[in-house]
Amino acid sequence: MRHAACGMRQRMCIALAIALRPRLLIVDEPTTALDVSVQEGILRLVRQLQRETGMALIFVTHDLAVARLVASEVAVMYAGGIVERGGIDDIYRRPAHPHTRALLASQPDTARNWSDLRPVAGSPPDKADIVPGCAFHPRCPLATDRCTTEEPDLRALSADRLSRCHHAEEVLDAAH
Numbered sequence: 301m302r303h304a305a306c307g308m309r310q311r312m313c314i315a316l317a318i319a320l321r322p323r324l325l326i327v328d329e330p331t332t333a334l335d336v337s338v339q340e341g342i343l344r345l346v347r348q349l350q351r352e353t354g355m356a357l358i359f360v361t362h363d364l365a366v367a368r369l370v371a372s373e374v375a376v377m378y379a380g381g382i383v384e385r386g387g388i389d390d391i392y393r394r395p396a397h398p399h400t401r402a403l404l405a406s407q408p409d410t411a412r413n414w415s416d417l418r419p420v421a422g423s424p425p426d427k428a429d430i431v432p433g434c435a436f437h438p439r440c441p442l443a444t445d446r447c448t449t450e451e452p453d454l455r456a457l458s459a460d461r462l463s464r465c466h467h468a469e470e471v472l473d474a475a476h
């Protein structure tokens with residue numbers, strides 16, 4: 301019952317937000333804490349509204365499986381910055397950043413069996429801490445000495461793919 305009421309509230313918020321026919325709608329975690337059936341209804345509504353109005357949509361979520369249902373392009377973030385950007389299907393097939401790879405390994409929809417699921421090791425950095433080098437290096441299985449001292453740039457790997465990793469090509473190759 302509580303989930304249904306939350307779902308109704310989310311639908312009303314979305315209806316109010318599009319009443320002025322915006323060209324861009326930003327939706328921040330609209331499906332968090334909702335059960336799967338209510339979540340599905342919200343996602344269907346968002347997709348339908350986008351199709352009918354043609355507005356651009358920025359959908360913020362911690363759930364890559366949800367992103368795959370609504371987005372054509374995804375920007376994966378870590379410690380407040382974008383670490384990878386590209387088409388959602390490309391990223392699912394061949395992640396180019398160890399953080400994305402770890403997120404996918406922890407997703408039930410990408411694991412073949414429950415025993416394949418792997419939690420992302422370690423914890424995110426405290427906002428007050430400044431991590432030298434790559435912000436992900438304390439949690440990264442591929443970290444090298446360079447990663448602990450030199451902050452990687454967000455760089456283009458192809459026309460439609462960006463990664464903030466010194467070893468992005470190796471991560472891509474390993475996904476073959």
Ligand code: SF4
Pocket residue numbers: 397398399434435436437438440441442443444447452464465466467468
């Ligand atoms: S730059 Fe180094 S530590 Fe950072 S994600 Fe890439 S391999 Fe891992």
